[in-house]
Amino acid sequence: ARDQQLILGISLGLVLLGLAAIIIITQRVRVQRLRFQQQQQESNQEIFNLMLAQKQKMEEGKNSEKKRISEELHDGVLGAMNGIRMVLLGLNKKTDDSAVNMRGEALEKLKEVQEEIRSISHELNHASYRKFHNFINSINDLLKETMAASDLEIAFNYNEDVEWDSLSGDTKINLYRIIQESLQNIIKHANASKVDLDFERLEDLLKIRISDNGKGFDVRKAKKGIGQKNIRSRVQKLNGTWNVESTPGEGTTISVLLPYQTDQQETSLLVNEAGQLEEVKKD
Ligand SMILES: Nc1ncnc2c1ncn2[C@@H]1O[C@H](COP(=O)(O)OP(=O)(O)OP(=O)(O)O)[C@@H](O)[C@H]1O
Ligand SMILES: [Mg+2]
Numbered sequence: 001a002r003d004q005q006l007i008l009g010i011s012l013g014l015v016l017l018g019l020a021a022i023i024i025i026t027q028r029v030r031v032q033r034l035r036f037q038q039q040q041q042e043s044n045q046e047i048f049n050l051m052l053a054q055k056q057k058m059e060e061g062k063n064s065e066k067k068r069i070s071e072e073l074h075d076g077v078l079g080a081m082n083g084i085r086m087v088l089l090g091l092n093k094k095t096d097d098s099a100v101n102m103r104g105e106a107l108e109k110l111k112e113v114q115e116e117i118r119s120i121s122h123e124l125n126h127a128s129y130r131k132f133h134n135f136i137n138s139i140n141d142l143l144k145e146t147m148a149a150s151d152l153e154i155a156f157n158y159n160e161d162v163e164w165d166s167l168s169g170d171t172k173i174n175l176y177r178i179i180q181e182s183l184q185n186i187i188k189h190a191n192a193s194k195v196d197l198d199f200e201r202l203e204d205l206l207k208i209r210i211s212d213n214g215k216g217f218d219v220r221k222a223k224k225g226i227g228q229k230n231i232r233s234r235v236q237k238l239n240g241t242w243n244v245e246s247t248p249g250e251g252t253t254i255s256v257l258l259p260y261q262t263d264q265q266e267t268s269l270l271v272n273e274a275g276q277l278e279e280v281k282k283d
Contacts, residue, residue, distance in 0.1 A: 071230045072120050075177040079184045080113045083149035086187070109145070132172050135164045142180060143197070150187050158199035167206075168263045174234040175208065175258070181227045182210045182254050190214025190252060204260045204269060204277055206240075211253035216246040239270035239280070 087106045091099050132138050136158065143154045158164070167175075179197065186192050192214030200207040228244075231254075235242045240258035259269030259277055267279050 067233070069120070070226075071177065071233065074226050075181045075184075075230055076120070077113060077116055079180045080109065080116065080145075082184060082187070083145060084109045084113070086149045105148075132165070132169075132176070135167065135172050135176075138176065139179065139197075142176070142183070146183050146187070151193065152183075152186065152195055153193060154183075154195040154197060156197045156199075159201055162199075162201045164199070166262050168261045168265075171206075171238055171258060171261055174238055175256075178208075178231050178234055178256060179210060181231060185227055186210075186212045186214060186252075189217065192251065201260055205271070206256075206258040206260050208256040208258070209253060211251060213251040216248040216251050218248065219244050219246050239268065241271045241273070241275065 084106050087102065087109070091103055091106070140156065143156055146152060147154055183195070186195055190212045192212035194213045196209070196211050198207070198209040200209075231242065235256055235258070238258050238261070240256055242254065242256045244252065244254050246252040257271045257275055259271060261269060269277050270280055272278050
């Protein structure tokens with residue numbers, strides 16, 4: 001009877017032990033499952049955050065691209081169209097041979113604008129900038145076209161011993177557009193007869209000045225159009241500074257200070273508030 005009791009006790013103990021083991025194991029499995037679910041939730045959250053950040057980056061990219069397109073259209077295409085319109089306006093009343101010739105030239109210019117629009121639309125596909133084969137020649141062409149479409153006399157001064165073509169593509173295109181818009185402003189607002197365009201290089205600093213002898217304006221009171229806004233954003237893009245000086249009755253001078261920057265440079269430079277160069281690491 002004692003043995004029987006012992007056996008019964010032992011088997012009862014074993015059953016209880018088994019039950020306890022089962023309970024512990026199922027408990028563990030449940031905890032593990034919960035932990036797994038939690039982990040999954042956390043990684044879902046992480047993926048969601050990543051997607052959100054990605055979307056924000058894309059939005060930013062889109063906005064800066066939109067800004068660039070609007071700047072190119074305003075400073076490039078619109079400027080050229082205005083010039084052609086002026087020429088045609090002047091020719092409207094004339095029928096002699098030279099007027100016929102000039103109309104032909106205006107048509108030629110229209111074709112160039114078409115080319116420009118085409119190249120802007122190509123750039124949108126390839127995300128690259130217009131290339132200058134010879135920067136000084138391009139500027140000279142722009143000045144010639146501007147003089148043909150207005151009564152302006154433009155004098156261009158630059159150091160001939162400087163390799164203007166080795167300037168970075170960004171510097172060249174933005175500088176070209178700044179000059180284009182400044183000339184448009186002179187034609188539209190200044191009523192000037194003379195313009196001076198000066199390019200100067202002082203070591204790694206570029207100084208560009210566009211001055212006219214027109215009627216001037218109150219810099220603080222003038223309404224800010226797209227033109228001045230674009231100039232500001234282009235100068236900022238090039239790490240430079242700029243300044244408009246104008247005296248009513250005496251004319252206007254726009255000065256731009258830029259780092260002399262080539263495409264090959266490892267570090268990039270910026271012009272600080274004091275007009276001095278500083279090095280910034282490229283990221
Ligand atoms: N060379 C200048 N001579 C006289 N006034 C000028 C000259 N440049 C700019 N201004 C004045 O500054 C204002 C702002 O020029 P801005 O180029 O920003 O705008 P806008 O030429 O009027 O229009 P848009 O948006 O087409 O450029 C002009 O409206 C004009 O009053
Ligand atoms: Mg303007």
